[in-house]
Amino acid sequence: MSVTPAPRWGREQVAQLVDHTLLKPEATAAQVAALVAEAAELGVAAVCVSPSMVAVAATANTAGVPIAAVAGFPSGKHLPAVKGQEAALAAAAGAAEIDMVIDVGAALAGDFAAVGADIATVRAAVPRAVLKVIVESAALLEFAGEAALVAVCRAAEDAGADFVKTSTGFHPSGGATVHAVELMAQTVDGRLGVKASGGIRGAQDALAMLGAGATRLGLSGTRAVLDGLG
Template sequence: MTKQLTTAQLAKYLDHTNLKPDATEASIRQTCEEAIKYNTASVCINSHWIPLAAELLKDTTVKPITVVGFPLGATNTETKVYEAITAIDDGAEEIDMVLNVGELIGDNLDYVTADIQAVAEAVHAKNKMLKVIFETSFLNDDQIVKACHASENAGADYVKTSTGFSSEGATLHNVELMRKTVGSKLGVKASGGIHSREEALAMIGAGASRLGVSATTKILS
């Protein structure tokens, strides 16, 4: 069922995202200005830009957040932990980490869980929040369910569909499956391929509690 929200309410579901590899300081400043204008939940950017975003957003309710192990998830756990801690020390308020997709597909759930748990513990020690990106385009339903359980067991706060850099972004089916699996225990972030207000509302209706979008201005205007 599509949920109806005011523009101001919808804005607080949005992580206004600019993870482009060719993002410049000017484009990051513009992203932050747009987020402030609409009062989104956050600005999601690569960690290099976190100090700048933290400065630009310091007198607002918009949070600077970043990604680690991005976009492949195949860096080692120690690297992900270091990335997360450094980003938080630079001003990041939330961390979106990519789980090790290959280890998940290989059914090495002990590794997947330990990888997430190490980052979760580091993030929570700084009193911040962790989201876990699955990259659902590579996964079947059973693997998505396993990823949800691993994330929950590891102490993550959110599960997230996609990086936006693979062949498919969020789908209503996957968001519904993730919400059904985690219940009310974790948040669900739909990310990738959400381009319109209708699509955004449909994702929220399917169970998403946060949306990663770059088309924020189009969705809210």
């Protein structure tokens, strides 16, 4: 299904919805500091970094850009208590937002109670942080269908999440798609945010995700996307 981008999205408006992201395992402290400086220049919503880089980002963050960190990334196969502790340590180091990965295998097996309990553990560990739940929508749709994606989004909402997020960007099934974002947005119906992440490399990709209902974008090539908006 094609989506006609809404004409209201200008460069500044899109920038304010972007998590400027650097999650490569080879990322250095210097690169994270540069990411934070670029985020301030571009006027984005937040920077998203690995937990070990939160303190680096906080030190470099003279402009006060919100910092997000991942938990259970990228596999989601960490024990819930480990995800919770990882999130808590990141919050103590300066992260205001946490992007956690679900146990995708549990979701594919239909154990949505376990998925919800996992999310609830992280929610309890960081009660004041914005919690985004990475559901690996492409994998769910490929291996279990729409019902599984809907059920995971409902489990995230029931567990107290603030956002559902499509992808880590590391799963072989792929990243965000218009169809997944539409289905996620319909499921949460404005009660949660929807973050589209993974494979969004150009302005038209970003606009399509926003047109489908995304309220946040995870981008590693933020400047190129914004430059495509004029």
